[in-house]
Every structure is written in structure tokens, then in C-alpha cells.
Amino acid sequence: MLVTDLETPVPVIDLDRVEQNIARMQAYADDHGLALRPHIKTHKLPRFAKAQMAAGATGITCQKLGEAEVMADAGLADILISFPLIGAAKAARLAALAARAKMRVAVDNPLALDTAAEAAQRAGRPIGVLVEFDSGMKRTGVTSIEDALALLRKVRDTPSLRFDGLMTYPSNAATAEFLRAIAPLIAAEGMAAAVVSGGGTPGFAHAHEITGVTELRVGTYIYNDRMMLEAGAASLNDCALEVHATVVSRPSPDRAILDCGSKTLAMDLLPRGGVAAGYGMLLDYPDAVIERLSEEHGMVDLSRSDRAPALGERVRVLPNHVCVVTNLHNDVVLARAGVVDSILPVAARGLTR
Ligand SMILES: Cc1ncc(COP(=O)(O)O)c(C=O)c1O
Known part of the structure; x- marks a missing residue:
């Protein structure tokens, strides 16, 4: 069947371009020693998440538990939820996910941290935590070094959690500044941010210029759009x-x-x-x-x-x-x-x- 035979309106995806976009972003990440953790919110398709993993991604990013559940059902085994989860119902679902996939969550406040801790305790498996900081988007993310340090100390002191590092969106000059300021203070705590996760398709080509960023979270690049x-x-x-x-x-x-x-x-x-x-x-x-x-x-x-x-x-x-x-x-x-x-x-x- 030709696409011109399909009833409209209909979204049509060019597979050659998708494959080229996946390969190109992976090559960029590989060339610059960045881990690639694609955000699946753009395609929401297990087939493409698996294609991104097969190309070399270290794991995937989801914004919601519901997305993560669909991806875990399809066999995706390493998932970051880049959104604060709060409350007992979320903890129960996160625990169920942690029992079958390697889970990591972003937190920017003590309630989200407690939710992750409760989930990890229920699952009997540690959950990785990234402390999210704001790089100027004025969305989620702590806005001061002090708040970031308070949260990472709390992660360290919570046995069911594992401090994996930091996260921000998008990554830009403010990211570099925050990382420069916090790096010696994290070391002084006797801790290490193994992962510093940044992201955004619009500025992806500069991700490697931001000292300290280790991971690239991009979503839109798989299809691209007018923006x-x-x-x-x-x-x-x-x-x-x-x-x-x-x-x-x-x-x-x-x-x-x-x-x-x-x-x-x-x-x-x-x-x-x-x-x-x-x-x-x-x-x-x-x-x-x-x-x-x-x-x-x-x-x-x-x-x-x-x-x-x-x-x-x-x-x-x-x-x-x-x-x-x-x-x-x-x-x-x-x-x-x-x-x-x-x-x-x-x-x-x-x-x-
Ligand atoms: C937390 C987070 N990470 C990564 C992304 C991926 O950004 P992009 O679609 O620009 O690649 C988004 C996009 O909204 C996001 O909110």
C-alpha cells in the first residue's frame, strides 16, 4: 500500500529518516564520550525505543510512570523518570517497576525523595537518584547549590537510595556554571556525581562543550519538527x-x-x-x-x-x-x-x- 492510499488526516513517519536521526545522534554522543539516554516522550513506541538501544543508548528517559510501564512491559530494562514523583500511589507503581527494571528518578524536593525511598524499600532494590537543578527554565530543579547539597546529603543518608548524580534541562551555559560551583562541594561531602545528565535537541550539538555533563537526554531529534x-x-x-x-x-x-x-x-x-x-x-x-x-x-x-x-x-x-x-x-x-x-x-x- 502507498501512503497516498491512506485516509487522512494521518501521521506518516519516514523510517529511513528515523534511522538516520538515531544513527547520527548516537554517533555524536559516541564521538564526544557522552552516554545517550533518549527521551521516548516524542515517539512513545517500544519499537523505536528498542532501535535507540540497539544503536548504543545506555537507557531511556520517560516523563511519566505510565510511559515507563509500557516500555518496561516491552522489555526496556534501564529507565530514568525525569519528573518528580510524589505520593503513595506513585511509590507503589515505582516499586513495581523497580522490581523488573533498573530504575532511576530525578528529584528536586524532599517529598519526591521520600516517594523514591518508599518505592525502593518496597521493591527491596535500590533506586538511583539524580538531583535536578534549574538551568534557567524556571521549571522543576533546585535553584541553589545549598538546596542541591541538602538533597544529596539526604539521598546519602537514605539506605534504600543510591546517589547517582545530577540532572538538568536544558543544558546550557548556566549548567556549566552550576557544575563548576558544586563539583568541589560534592567532593568535600565524600560523594561523587557519576552521572550528570543534560539534554535538549535544540542545543544538542553543544552538549559536549559543557564541562562535567556525562549524559545526553534528547527526544525530539528522532522525528524533528518545525521548532x-x-x-x-x-x-x-x-x-x-x-x-x-x-x-x-x-x-x-x-x-x-x-x-x-x-x-x-x-x-x-x-x-x-x-x-x-x-x-x-x-x-x-x-x-x-x-x-x-x-x-x-x-x-x-x-x-x-x-x-x-x-x-x-x-x-x-x-x-x-x-x-x-x-x-x-x-x-x-x-x-x-x-x-x-x-x-x-x-x-x-x-x-x-
Ligand atoms: C526533562 C527532559 N529531558 C529531556 C527532554 C528532551 O528534550 P528534546 O525533546 O528537546 O530533545 C525533555 C523535553 O521536554 C525534558 O523535559
Whole structure:
């Protein structure tokens, strides 16, 4: 079957590009002596997690327990959860995971640390801990050296836990500064951060320049998207996922309506450009702008395009942010040179817990 025979809207993934992206990131990590721990939140597919491991990854990263459970079910055996887990229900699930996989968690507060400790105790196996620090994103992550040291001392003093090191996102100049300041203080505690995990596809090519970082967590690189084009981290030939859509209406000469709305493309805009840049790039009509989305309609402004798609025409959309797009779809199509290879359920999609 050809991808052009598929009903739209449908996300189509080019396997040749995926394989090239996996190989290239692994080569970068290997060349610079970095461990690669891909974040599976982009693809949510055991098949690709296994492909990343087969290429040389040391383990995978998950953001949620639900993702980790799907991956452990599929046989992935070394998992970092890069998100604070808090409470008894999370501890029970983390314990069940720790009984069958090598688990590591990121913590930035004492409650998350207690949850990990309870899980490790229940599992009867140590759980590795990375203390997360903020590199300027103002999200999770301790914001001071003192808070980091207090947490790592608490990890050291908790017998069921193992201090593995530090984590941050994204890695940048602030990461280097924090590491420079904390390294002698960790040593003075008689401890060592065996792992310093940084990440982010946009700046991945500079990861090796940050002294002290040992591990690279990247997710988006497997497919890439319009944000990665904007960031200069990818070219069009590196973009592996396209949403195929159909022009279902041409109400006026300067407007086309697609059968993909916010439930297909998601509402993410580019950091620069905003609505003016649209909700995705029409690959064959780069001057057309997907200016509005309702749930199932994509409104395309053709006023600045000297060509226009015809009613009924199939078009290809490069999403702005691919990770949220895969999460919206029950299944994705894998293809090679326009021929369908397989249709896979997005096994770890929609798992918000
Ligand atoms: C904690 C964490 N690590 C790693 C990543 C991977 O980043 P990217 O998709 O830019 O490669 C993310 C992305 O959101 C993240 O939140």
C-alpha cells in the first residue's frame, strides 16, 4: 500500500529518516564520550525505543510512570523518570517497576525523595537518584547549590537510595556554571556525581562543550519538527513525521480548509513568529499559512502564496511540535519511500499519570 492510499488526516513517519536521526545522534554522543539516554516522550513506541538501544543508548528517559510501564512491559530494562514523583500511589507503581527494571528518578524536593525511598524499600532494590537543578527554565530543579547539597546529603543518608548524580534541562551555559560551583562541594561531602545528565535537541550539538555533563537526554531529534528547523538543530531532510491531510473546502480563492485541526496538529506555535507563522508548515506550499485551527478544521490563508492547493488535494504538514502530535494519535504509519511498512499503535500515548 502507498501512503497516498491512506485516509487522512494521518501521521506518516519516514523510517529511513528515523534511522538516520538515531544513527547520527548516537554517533555524536559516541564521538564526544557522552552516554545517550533518549527521551521516548516524542515517539512513545517500544519499537523505536528498542532501535535507540540497539544503536548504543545506555537507557531511556520517560516523563511519566505510565510511559515507563509500557516500555518496561516491552522489555526496556534501564529507565530514568525525569519528573518528580510524589505520593503513595506513585511509590507503589515505582516499586513495581523497580522490581523488573533498573530504575532511576530525578528529584528536586524532599517529598519526591521520600516517594523514591518508599518505592525502593518496597521493591527491596535500590533506586538511583539524580538531583535536578534549574538551568534557567524556571521549571522543576533546585535553584541553589545549598538546596542541591541538602538533597544529596539526604539521598546519602537514605539506605534504600543510591546517589547517582545530577540532572538538568536544558543544558546550557548556566549548567556549566552550576557544575563548576558544586563539583568541589560534592567532593568535600565524600560523594561523587557519576552521572550528570543534560539534554535538549535544540542545543544538542553543544552538549559536549559543557564541562562535567556525562549524559545526553534528547527526544525530539528522532522525528524533528518545525521548532527544530527554527532552532537550527535540523534541516527539512531530517524531519521524519508529516501529517497527511486533505483540502476539504475552498470557500474563497484565498482560503483552503484542511481536515486537520487542533485534535490533529495541536495548538503549539513557534516561539518566534507566533500565529503569523501558523500551526504547521505546508511542505508543498511554504508561503501558505495555517492561520487558525478549530478542533477538526485547519484554516489556510493563501493570500501570500502564488500557488494554491485544489479542492480534494492531499497536502503534507510539518508539525510545529511533533511530540504533542504523536500523543494525539492512536496509531502512526511507518513508511519507506512512500510505501507503507506498518501501522503501529502509539503504545505509550495519552498516559497522563
Ligand atoms: C526533562 C527532559 N529531558 C529531556 C527532554 C528532551 O528534550 P528534546 O525533546 O528537546 O530533545 C525533555 C523535553 O521536554 C525534558 O523535559
